[in-house]
Amino acid sequence: MSSLTPRGGGRVRQNNEALILAAAEETFAEYGYKGASMGLIAQRAGLPKANLHYYFGSKLALYKTVLGQILVLWKNSLDSFSSTDEPGEALARYIRDELDFAWRNPIASKVFAMEVISGGACLQAMLNDGFADWFAGRAAVFSAWTAAGKMAEVDPLPLTFLLWSSTRQYAEFAAQIGAIFQPRRPEGQGLDAIGANLTAIILKGCGVKAVRARQRLANPSQFSSNLAATGARLRME
Incomplete structure (x- = not known):
């Protein structure tokens, strides 16, 4: 399921935009911006190519919409804690939430990674728009x-x-992680165990006392198989 949402309007428009955004997200993750085409996206969405141009105008506009929504999701996750929080609880919660998001939405992380690998021209323009002030606020925490x-x-x-890359690793390198975990699927290597290990390492490095996790992540026992399936699907499509 895509992490992206339609921009509004009537039910037909919302349904079509949801189909287009989901198809675009997968296509950009697989081919990057340059390799993707409106024809490929339309075929994957099951809609005429004219619909894509009607709703989004151009491939670049569609790509910016996809990338922009992914960036907002990333920023929102970092906005989830404040200076009044206890750092042990806040960082542990952030790591759990980011791992959960990466597990549920591996394609979004791959789009972001492909943009960075290709030079990050669109991303740089987005980050220049108030990003420095936003990051200063996060650093202040x-x-x-x-x-x-x-x-x-x-x-x-x-x-x-470190917080970003250590959690996104499990989505952006799904094929690698899945290849390591899937054949053996050792007990305790689910999402809970991964989150606990990352939290312990990061909190210790920050000189923060560890706290006991308050909630389990979604379906940790299926984590490695989902990673392997995601990597295989992207390679085959």
């Missing part, structure tokens, strides 16, 4: 935790990259 003695002095920039 880490600084406040440090000032309050709740966390060691850690550079917010590499910490943010």
Whole structure:
């Protein structure tokens, strides 16, 4: 299921946009922006190519819509904690939520990764639009935790990259992770165990006391098989 949402309008428009966005997300993840075409997206969506141009205008406009929604999802996840939170609970919750999102929406992470690999021209333009101010606000949360003695002095920039990359690894490199986990499927290597290990490593590096997880992630026992299936599907399509 796609993580993207239609932009509004009547029911027919919303249904068609949902089909187009889901198809575009998968196509851009597989081929990148340059390799994808409106014809491929239309075929995958089961709609005439004219519908894509009617709703989104051009391939570039459609791509920017897909990438923009993915970026908003990423920013929203980092907006989920504040300086008044306890860092141990906030970071553990963030890691759990991001792993859960990566498991549910591996295609979105692949679109983002393909954009970065291809040079990130569209992404750079989006990040230049107020991103520095937004990131400064996120960095201020880490600084406040440090000032309050709740966390060691850690550079917010590499910490943010670490939080992002360590959780997205399981979606963006699904074929690799699935190949390692799937043949053996060792007990305890579900999503809960992965989240607990990542949390312990990151909290220890930040000088934060670990907290007990308050909730389980969705279907952890199926994590490795979903990763393998996602990687295989993208290679075969």
